[in-house]
Amino acid sequence: MTAGRPALSVVMSTPPPPALSVLDLVPVRTGQTSSQAVTASLDLVRRADELGYRRYWFAEHHNMPAVASTTPPVLAAAAAARTTRIRVGSGGVMLPNHAPLVVAEQFAALEAIAPGRVDLGIGRAPGSDPVITQLLRMTGTTSDVDRFPEHIRDILGLVSPEGASVRLVSRPGGSGEPYAVHATPSATTSPEVWLLGSSDYSAGLAAAFGLPYVFANHFSGEGLERALDLYRSQFTPSEHLDAPRTFVTANVVAAASDELAQERMLPQARMMARLRGGRPLVALETVEQAAAAEAEDHLASAMLDTLRSRWFVGAGDDVRARVAAFAAQHGVDEVMVSPVAAAYDGEPMDAAAGRAETLELLAA
DSSP, rough: OOOOOOOOOOOOOOOOOEEEEEEEBBBOBTTOOHHHHHHHHHHHHHHHHHHSSEEEEEEOOOOTTTOOOHHHHHHHHHHHOOOSSSSSEEEEEEEGGOOHHHHHHHHHHHHHSSTEEEEEEEOOOOOOOOOHHHHHTSSSSOOOGGGGGHHHHHHHHHHHHOOOEEEOSTTTOOOOOOOOOSSSOOOOOOOOOEEEEEHHHHHHHHHHHHHEEEEOOOOOOOHHHHHHHHHHHHHOOOSSSSOEEEEEEEEEESSHHHHHHHHHHHHHHHHHHHHTTOOOOOOOHHHHHHHHHHHHHTTHHHHHHHHHHHHHHHHHHHHHHHHHHHHHTOOOSEEEEEEEEOOTSSSSOOOOOHHHHHHHHHHH
């Protein structure tokens, strides 16, 4: 060091921790009733609100023994009634299953219940098997997936305070005059609309519409970087958003130790193996049931290493650091976690101790 010159110090800046949100499928374990599963999730959303989580979304899935989240707007309404700050909504409503006006009315009503804290996340996947999809899409143009962009435009207009208009070309004596339609009368605010997806299609559509976008990384994990790059590079500013806005999702299990987290992960890993292998679906196993069954059939053994590389499973401090690094890697300020920690035998049926512990350790 040269005499008389002060030493130079290099200060490494650490990115701030991301905001945290929750995606809930309302898991149903062996022996648990729908009422108990919903009670556990509503207790969890109340805890997430206390812990400072940004938003809490319910997924839409149908006819699955391990999933009670079939109607996001109903669950979001119950969540809104039990919280004061956190945003509530859908992750997401599978739009081809529903008439756009019905979706708009449901979420306009939610916005009236909880003004300024409602999210309408929209996807175009079926959320179930082909038989249930056919039952959901039996009538009308709702079943036309090719009209998805048109239906998005309809919803954006319907939920706005200005409403939308249709042309009455089929009305007796009508000459195509406009007819005003509002999802709810006298609206002053609108739910925030997000497009969701696990492919380039939704990323491109969100960019073209100037809407916020979420890639379903918790479901697939394939193509995340490509989808985010496409969304950001093709984004067109709109009246809804002036710059790209996105976050990432992830499956997470945090516990007091890595060993305990790995135990709580196994039932969900086995459920994923059943789903991808086309096996009959069952209620979610407990930790003990999964461990005993895995020793016999090795259902999840082949995919455990892959899931561990994509999921965030481990002790609280480690998982929290890895989630923050994941957010920084993809240039987002928010991570939506799906807490997939299963229950042990003997834990209360109307609570979700492992999922609550995951949220608490992440927020520490």
